[in-house]
Amino acid sequence: MSAGIALFSGNHLHLSEVDFMEKELRISEHPVLDFSPGDKVQFWFEGEPVTGYLGEPVAAALHAAGIRVLRYSRRLHRPRGFYCAIGNCSECLVEIDGEPNVRSCITPLAEGMRIRRQAGEGRAIADS
Amino acid sequence: MLTAEIIVVGAGPAGLSAAAEASHWNAGVTVFDRDATPGGQLVKQTHRFFGSRAQRAGTRGIDIIRILLDEIGERENARIVSGADVVSRYDDGVLGIAKAGHWFKAKPERLILATGAAEKTLAFPGSDLPGVYGAGAVQTLMNVHGVRPGQHVLMVGAGNIGLIVAYQLIQAGVEVVGVVEASERIGGYWVHASKIRRLKIPIFTRHTILQARGKESVEGAIIAEVGGDWAPIESTRRELSCDAICLAVGLSPLVDLMWQSGCSMSWISELGGYVPARDPSMGSDVDGVYVAGDAAGIEEASAAMMEGRIAGLSAAHSLGKVSDEQFGLRAEEIGRELANLRSGPTGEVVRRGLSKLERAPRNSQVLVEGGDSRC
Ligand SMILES: Cc1cc2nc3c(=O)[nH]c(=O)nc-3n(C[C@H](O)[C@H](O)[C@H](O)COP(=O)(O)OP(=O)(O)OC[C@H]3O[C@@H](n4cnc5c(N)ncnc54)[C@H](O)[C@@H]3O)c2cc1C
Ligand code: FES
Numbered sequence: 001m002s003a004g005i006a007l008f009s010g011n012h013l014h015l016s017e018v019d020f021m022e023k024e025l026r027i028s029e030h031p032v033l034d035f036s037p038g039d040k041v042q043f044w045f046e047g048e049p050v051t052g053y054l055g056e057p058v059a060a061a062l063h064a065a066g067i068r069v070l071r072y073s074r075r076l077h078r079p080r081g082f083y084c085a086i087g088n089c090s091e092c093l094v095e096i097d098g099e100p101n102v103r104s105c106i107t108p109l110a111e112g113m114r115i116r117r118q119a120g121e122g123r124a125i126a127d128s
Numbered sequence: 129m130l131t132a133e134i135i136v137v138g139a140g141p142a143g144l145s146a147a148a149e150a151s152h153w154n155a156g157v158t159v160f161d162r163d164a165t166p167g168g169q170l171v172k173q174t175h176r177f178f179g180s181r182a183q184r185a186g187t188r189g190i191d192i193i194r195i196l197l198d199e200i201g202e203r204e205n206a207r208i209v210s211g212a213d214v215v216s217r218y219d220d221g222v223l224g225i226a227k228a229g230h231w232f233k234a235k236p237e238r239l240i241l242a243t244g245a246a247e248k249t250l251a252f253p254g255s256d257l258p259g260v261y262g263a264g265a266v267q268t269l270m271n272v273h274g275v276r277p278g279q280h281v282l283m284v285g286a287g288n289i290g291l292i293v294a295y296q297l298i299q300a301g302v303e304v305v306g307v308v309e310a311s312e313r314i315g316g317y318w319v320h321a322s323k324i325r326r327l328k329i330p331i332f333t334r335h336t337i338l339q340a341r342g343k344e345s346v347e348g349a350i351i352a353e354v355g356g357d358w359a360p361i362e363s364t365r366r367e368l369s370c371d372a373i374c375l376a377v378g379l380s381p382l383v384d385l386m387w388q389s390g391c392s393m394s395w396i397s398e399l400g401g402y403v404p405a406r407d408p409s410m411g412s413d414v415d416g417v418y419v420a421g422d423a424a425g426i427e428e429a430s431a432a433m434m435e436g437r438i439a440g441l442s443a444a445h446s447l448g449k450v451s452d453e454q455f456g457l458r459a460e461e462i463g464r465e466l467a468n469l470r471s472g473p474t475g476e477v478v479r480r481g482l483s484k485l486e487r488a489p490r491n492s493q494v495l496v497e498g499g500d501s502r503c
Binding site for chain 1: 256274277344
């Protein structure tokens, strides 16, 4: 028997619009874990102020703020976000304080960081 | 240049066990890990472990790491350097290491590579959209940093990792809209599957994902049933609405430093991809280079810890820190536990992989079996 099918009737299942930010993405209560974030800090993303916690990965701070597009691909300019979150795949490259090709998933957040989406290979540091 | 009797690359369960064992025999050990905190994959694991009882099957992954760190922390001859990415190994055995924007060199007398694994991915239209995440990434975001990957998540893959992460998503207050699995049966243990079933989460066996829908990020997923030939059946296409898709489709060994070191590498699909040749002491076929854990072939944490112990013991023995007699006794003890762990039906795939590896050609970096890339 195909277990999946048995549980379903119609072809389309509760197909409502999902709202990524409908609920706070930060976990406040958890049955097993206790999160004690660092101090709140302000940083900049594409010129806009964003808050996050000191020392958490830049990608996590952006994600919690509802920002998932971190860069655009080189040839087809497709939006990209993080994939592995441990520094293996380079999907999460952003520009931080003028430096391109920074892996946001393993870079700790600091106060006042200026972060930009990276387009393609990113501008060379000397240009910025 | 920094020198050390033993350098371990990777502070996961394998690397930490290697350091604990080698330092127990009074070898000087330095462990480098590129992460900000030691622990490897285990720091994300909030569930109680499967594996052998002697290897702490009832303990949560995060607590196993604490035990290992305590053991190492007591010793002056061992230290762990976090935030240090080992990026190269040269022919003369010198390592290039990047830490906090600086680059430095180190030369160990013995090197233990315990770099763990990288997550595999699947190719389908939209698989590059933001919101398609690896299972390990979801765990990291959620269990380490306390951030939900989305509000409604589709899980792809019903092996142990897929099932465990699905359950952890629910614990974190996320809706899991379904678990998709191409095989007829669930690959993971029934304990994990029944937890998911009890929560009435649909498990779509014999299904696959055809597409991730969305413009700038994931807004839905299209799935379909697969037929006997594994081809999707068009009439069964359905769309699920979700804002994230989690891929739990396996791991492959992270072996860059082994290629660089000139280890004989073979493609063994049972072990997750390219793996280094190794002897029973976890020595590779390059002098002074040892391997352990997922980097030597995908298994699980208990096996990684035992392999780490063996590698640490062997490296210390080759440095003259352990007498032949002590070495023989201890190696046999750990070897027996490891064989025990692999003896059951769940160890069947690994046993097959290891026996293929034994027969694979040496002294060459060749592609065995035509290299099915299976990403
Ligand atoms: C979601 C998930 C659930 C799991 N659940 C279980 C379970 O219930 N039971 C079980 O037994 N196993 C489980 N596992 C598997 C288990 O976590 C792994 O088998 C185990 O962690 C492997 O240990 P390791 O030390 O070989 O590698 P890892 O834990 O991956 O550690 C490798 C370390 O090496 C570091 N590193 C890599 N390259 C470099 C470099 N060049 N320089 C410096 N550092 C580097 C990494 O930062 C990392 O810390 C699970 C895995 C996942 C992903
Ligand atoms: S997400 Fe893979 S390197 Fe950052």
